Amino acid sequence: xxxxxxxxxxxxxxxxxxxxxxxxxxxxxxxxxxxxxxxxxxxxxxxxxxxxxxxxxxxxxxxxxxxxxxxxxxxxxxxxxxxxxxxxxxxxxxxxxxxxxxxxxxxxxxxxxxxxxxxxxxxxxxxxxxxxxxxxxxxxxxxxxxxxxxxxxxxxxxxxxxxxxxxxxxxxxxxxxxxxxxxxxxxxxxxxxxxxxxxxxxxxxxxxxxxxxxxxxxxxxxxxxxxxxxxxxxxxxxxxxxxxxxxxxxxxxxxxxxxx
Amino acid sequence: xxxxxxxxxxxxxxxxxxxxxxxxxxxxxxxxxxxxxxxxxxxxxxxxxxxxxxxxxxxxxxxxxxxxxxxxxxxxxxxxxxxxxxxxxxxxxxxxxxxxxxxxxxxxxxxxxxxxxxxxxxxxxxxxxxxxxxxxxxxxxxxxxxxxxxxxxxxxxxxxxxxxxxxxxxxxxxxxxxxxxxxxxxxxxxxxxxxxxxxxxxxxxxxxxxxxxxxxxxxxxxxxxxxxxxxxxxxxxxxxxxxxxxxxxxxxxxxxxxxx
DNA sequence: GAGTCGTTTCGGCCCCTGCCGAACCGTGCC
DNA sequence: GGCACGGTTCGGCAGGGGCCGAAACGACTC
Numbered sequence: 323x324x325x326x327x328x329x330x331x332x333x334x335x336x337x338x339x340x341x342x343x344x345x346x347x348x349x350x351x352x353x354x355x356x357x358x359x360x361x362x363x364x365x366x367x368x369x370x371x372x373x374x375x376x377x378x379x380x381x382x383x384x385x386x387x388x389x390x391x392x393x394x395x396x397x398x399x400x401x402x403x404x405x406x407x408x409x410x411x412x413x414x415x416x417x418x419x420x421x422x423x424x425x426x427x428x429x430x431x432x433x434x435x436x437x438x439x440x441x442x443x444x445x446x447x448x449x450x451x452x453x454x455x456x457x458x459x460x461x462x463x464x465x466x467x468x469x470x471x472x473x474x475x476x477x478x479x480x481x482x483x484x485x486x487x488x489x490x491x492x493x494x495x496x497x498x499x500x501x502x503x504x505x506x507x508x509x510x511x512x513x514x515x516x517x518x519x520x521x522x523x524x525x526x527x528x529x530x531x532x533x534x535x536x537x538x539x540x541x542x543x544x545x546x547x548x549x550x551x552x553x554x555x556x557x558x559x560x561x562x563x564x565x566x567x568x569x570x571x572x573x574x575x576x577x578x579x580x581x582x
Numbered sequence: 583x584x585x586x587x588x589x590x591x592x593x594x595x596x597x598x599x600x601x602x603x604x605x606x607x608x609x610x611x612x613x614x615x616x617x618x619x620x621x622x623x624x625x626x627x628x629x630x631x632x633x634x635x636x637x638x639x640x641x642x643x644x645x646x647x648x649x650x651x652x653x654x655x656x657x658x659x660x661x662x663x664x665x666x667x668x669x670x671x672x673x674x675x676x677x678x679x680x681x682x683x684x685x686x687x688x689x690x691x692x693x694x695x696x697x698x699x700x701x702x703x704x705x706x707x708x709x710x711x712x713x714x715x716x717x718x719x720x721x722x723x724x725x726x727x728x729x730x731x732x733x734x735x736x737x738x739x740x741x742x743x744x745x746x747x748x749x750x751x752x753x754x755x756x757x758x759x760x761x762x763x764x765x766x767x768x769x770x771x772x773x774x775x776x777x778x779x780x781x782x783x784x785x786x787x788x789x790x791x792x793x794x795x796x797x798x799x800x801x802x803x804x805x806x807x808x809x810x811x812x813x814x815x816x817x818x819x820x821x822x823x824x825x826x827x828x829x830x831x832x833x834x835x836x837x838x839x840x841x842x
Numbered sequence: 843g844a845g846t847c848g849t850t851t852c853g854g855c856c857c858c859t860g861c862c863g864a865a866c867c868g869t870g871c872c
Numbered sequence: 873g874g875c876a877c878g879g880t881t882c883g884g885c886a887g888g889g890g891c892c893g894a895a896a897c898g899a900c901t902c
Contacts, residue, residue: 345602
């Protein structure tokens with residue numbers, strides 16, 4: 323089943339070299355780093371972000387997908403691409419940590435599930451400004467158009483706990499969930515879930531929390547609602563969010579969510 | 583401090599790409615795999631093992647050292663080279679596991695020996711000499727600085743069975759385990775488990791057995807003890823080990839391990 | 843001092859690969 | 873239907889990097 327073994331390039335039968343070669347190109351590495359936010363990017367977005375021609379990006383993406391690092395999702399004339407699994411995210415994260423901190427520190431983090439210190443994306447903060455920004459983003463931020471960070475994860479888990487969203491063979495909004503949304507006057511776009519439309523609810527790997535939060539039309543609607551009703555507001559121009567006093571009350575009443 | 587950032591090659595400022603490029607060459611990858619036995623090899627030995635000219639090997643080694651993956655130790659006309667740190671070994675192990683098992687399995691937990699087809703490390707043996715070497719290594723060998731092969735797996739399971747190591751939310755040495763270590767006069771390095779130090783115990787997927795053995799500071803201490811007390815000794819120049827008669831008795835008495 | 847051996851440096855070869863622009867294709871919108 | 877747009881394929885170009893052999897260097901041996 324794994325076709326990552328039949329790579330076009332000849333690495334003299336070294337799977338290690340073949341895998342490393344995928345990440346050894348600055349453009350492909352930039353793609354992977356960008357995708358570490360857990361979002362799905364289109365080919366064009368990645369091309370622009372990395373500063374290469376669309377044709378170049380297309381070829382790189384094909385190689386990364388063939389190598390099993392990325393998975394694609396073609397919708398209309400768009401090609402959405404994301405990291406293939408949390409394992410890929412872990413791998414890239416580990417390599418980045420090593421590359422930036424050197425052989426001593428890397429690997430000191432406890433493996434897997436044990437309770438390690440929250441790992442930060444990107445380079446370790448070198449300035450106070452950078453550190454506070456990262457801390458704010460870990461608390462609450464937008465991920466494309468939905469909520470992420472500790473807040474996003476907490477909301478996702480609350481929805482699952484209360485049976486508003488189910489996780490049987492894929493995420494879905496339950497009957498109760500639809501009723502709850504109507505009651506709260508939160509509207510999903512009409513074409514959501516229809517063929518060609520946006521998926522209703524999607525799980526999105528949360529980089530800072532190592533857990534998933536909710537994306538898709540539902541995630542977007544929740545985020546839009548939270549902004550519209552001033553439950554959260556943006557801090558500066560980045561992705562970081564602040565929960566307002568009103569928002570704290572609303573989230574607690576509606577979902578039992580406590581924001582730290 | 584890190585001069586791995588100033589690599590001669592221009593990777594457009596991507597530390598990730600620069601690091602991956604070091605492993606993206608089959609010859610360098612072969613060097614690193616060979617060095618995973620934790621020993622110091624000379625430049626010539628590595629050249630022969632990888633089947634390249636000494637001049638080629640010399641250049642590769644210089645790049646690996648400049649990149650922080652290897653450290654060197656020049657003695658007379660020999661250039662001994664080894665992995666720079668346990669973190670490097672972990673990194674290469676993780677990459678190899680991912681490259682050989684694909685994005686799903688990587689990052690698996692110790693107990694998670696899914697029922698996959700038994701995958702062999704390199705190519706099937708083509709000569710008798712090669713076959714006996716593989717057989718010896720499957721029985722007992724070093725994996726960087728700890729025990730692997732059937733012996734390593736048996737020791738790991740014995741420690742778990744006897745409650746000296748627990749597997750609740752990550753591997754850890756229990757109270758009884760610490761007492762047992764003290765009783766056996768096996769010492770862990772003082773900084774083990776501290777922030778920035780090496781993890782005390784970590785699981786390491788054993789590719790000959792498809793099960794996990796124990797690495798980390800505990801794995802290293804056990805292996806060092808076994809060698810110091812002549813429970814095991816090296817066979818030839820590879821990573822294969824032989825259990826001595828004394829070692830067989832000791833392992834049976836202390837852990838109930840029977841070596842086949 | 844001559845010879846051997848492990849290693850390094852240098853020059854040169856060649857393939858591989860990343861890049862782009864141009865042309866092409868399919869989708870979606872007006 | 874016409875047009876805009878995102879993505880892909882192809883040809884061609886240029887640079888990088890891996891490989892070797894020859895020669896040089898230094899260490900150890902006799």
